[in-house]
Amino acid sequence: MLTPLASLRTGLELQLTAESRAWLHRALAEAADVRGDVSAAGLPRWELHFVTAGRKCHPVPRDCATSDPVDAARVLILHAAAPGTETLTRLYTRGTGDERRAVLLALPHLDPPPDTAAALALVEDALRTNDTRLIAAALGPYAAAHLSAHQWRQGVLKCLFTGVPTAAVAGLEHRAAGDDELARMLEDYARERTAAGRTVPEDLGHLLKLARFEETAESEETEEREAR
């Protein structure tokens, strides 16, 4: 079976034009080169590729793209370059929205892994924004594994507030299961919406069942039996 990164790379290469594929190979080779040649603006060459990926990485036009090729390319470049935590933080804090998203998406794939506190500071920064693309990227597998219970619940609630589908939250079923505090927050939020005459987000019901331990494999089987 392919690792998540290997399948990301295969999926990306299949999407790209020949010219963009050549760019990707060069970028990844230069990122893996430990000599770290410096390019224009005093940046290592791999950082130049990371920054300019949006205009170098073009998919073959198709009706439906399965994922964003630029995000995938930036994640692969970061993995190949294996930047230290300090570099990672700089790339995020002085990055465009797209570059910040790529840093967040790369967090679970980096080897060696970044310093946990510093990486979580980036996740928490993204969760403070109102940019739904950053919020969704922040709640990936890295947050599922490392984010504190309080921050994680706030993140999930923020998804409901901002319309980010909770399907974007990694490890949702595992982390939400039996979380009484999350259940209370969800019920309060549903009450607030109802009191204001507003609809309750569709995702909330499912989430609440998870948190109340009502949605288990057993109950699904029961529902199926009843449906028959």
Added chain:
Amino acid sequence: MTRQAPKPDRRIFDPHIHMTSRTTDDYAAMYESGVRALVEPSFWLGQPRTSPATFYDYFDALLGWEPYRAAQYGIAHHCTLALNPKEANDPRCTPVLDELPRYLLKDGVVAVGEIGYDSMTPAEDTALAAQLQLALDHDLPALVHTPHRDKAAGLARTLDVLRESGLPPERVVLDHLNETTVGAAADSGCWLGFSIYPDTKMDPDRMVRILRVHGTGRVLVNSAADWGHSDPLKTSHVADAMLAAGFDEDDVDQVLWRNPVAFYGQSGRLSLDVAPAGERGQQLHEGNSILRGGE
């Protein structure tokens, strides 16, 4: 002037507007008037800044939050970055020049700007020359602001510095031109930028008279709307005034769409696909507001 309903297929590219200072109502009204793309030049914020870091936060906003906001209203957002002429005079701000090379690499940056003169000081000379060199180094066009005071003399000095820089005139737009400066600017071979304002700068009817004399090539028309008395719909008012004066829809499309696409397209970084209006509804929170976290 009577407003005509815009044709449903009218597309407008505002090549100079400071959306940081504008509301989501403006974005919605701009979309309604036909605006599908814009360029936000970095400039003075009204309140003088006192350290380089505040510039970097501003640049980050022009590369992050503001394009996100624009996209929710179906508008493609790009920016131009620079140390503006006014703040180039404050030595606390000039270290920005050292950090600009990294920012000018970013995908959303389509020119160096706004650069040029405010009070025509030696510090402004230095910043202008240095940033024209940055445009050359980064293969970017330049958005050059012409001064509000002593405009004709300011333009003459600007043209001298431009000639010395070696930046080809077709990669430069001279902005905020008017009847007194358009002749010299046109002779230089640079693109001609006009800002249409409610009271100052240009108005739609004067703009039409200039288009009659100078033609529709190499002309960019913008609202330059910001935190002052200004109007983000001035581009569509010019379109209406052009039609009323006998120009046709193709002339309007050239001035208000194809020309800015051609000028900023020289950067190789324009990306004009944004979700069409029909798909925007699902991106909006509560149907009419920027997505927000319940604050």
